[in-house]
């Protein structure tokens with residue numbers, strides 16, 4: 001054996017696997033309190049052209065610019081890998097009130113007729129959501145308060161995937177939470193009292209007769 005300095009690598013912080021909870025709500029996702037994270041599904045070509053994305057573009061132009069630049073910087077192959085590994089951008093709204101974070105899940109490479117298949121979109125949803133949750137936890141760890149996670153019924157509009165299928169994927173995935181995690185659904189734990197706000201996603205859907213507040 002050669003001589004070597006014992007380099008005790010710092011042990012990574014302990015994590016525990018938790019599951020997300022979903023609560024279904026009727027109303028406008030944009031009415032979230034300050035410091036909510038508003039989450040929607042995105043393509044990788046840099047367009048928020050229709051569906052709820054168009055409303056995001058109008059309300060959060062600075063977040064749209066970050067998203068578009070992120071897409072433009074990447075080659076098609078990189079975009080594909082980003083679908084698997086990244087759910088950026090996420091940016092605080094410039095205008096006030098209230099400031100929101102915007103969470104983008106890259107679940108399909110393209111849109112319209114060229115959108116990915118439902119199976120592919122569902123496959124991409126899992127790592128995109130896991131990555132977004134890691135980003136949310138990282139923001140919280142820097143003592144930036146996040147009040148609530150709000151999401152639309154992602155993939156159920158132009159991407160044409162039934163919400164029930166996406167919901168199933170989200171409920172089945174696991175998130176690595178530091179330490180004991182302080183809540184959420186423990187993988188082997190059915191205790192419903194163990195509920196942590198940051199692992200609970202409010203999924204908002206409009207009623208048919210919905211009218212925007214603003």
Ligand SMILES: Nc1ncnc2c1ncn2[C@@H]1O[C@H](COP(=O)(O)OP(=O)(O)OC[C@H]2O[C@H](OP(=O)(O)O)[C@H](O)[C@@H]2O)[C@@H](O)[C@H]1O
Pocket residue numbers: 027028029030040041042043047048049050051052053054055111112152153154155156157158159160161204205206
């Ligand atoms: N204010 C509101 N509050 C609450 N719920 C609202 C709402 N407005 C609409 N909904 C519902 O929210 C669900 C998902 O709606 P989304 O439109 O996200 O669907 P999606 O995830 O399949 O599609 C993503 C692609 O759509 C665009 O594509 P383009 O650019 O147009 O090519 C994007 O850019 C992406 O690429 C549907 O149930 C809507 O009824």
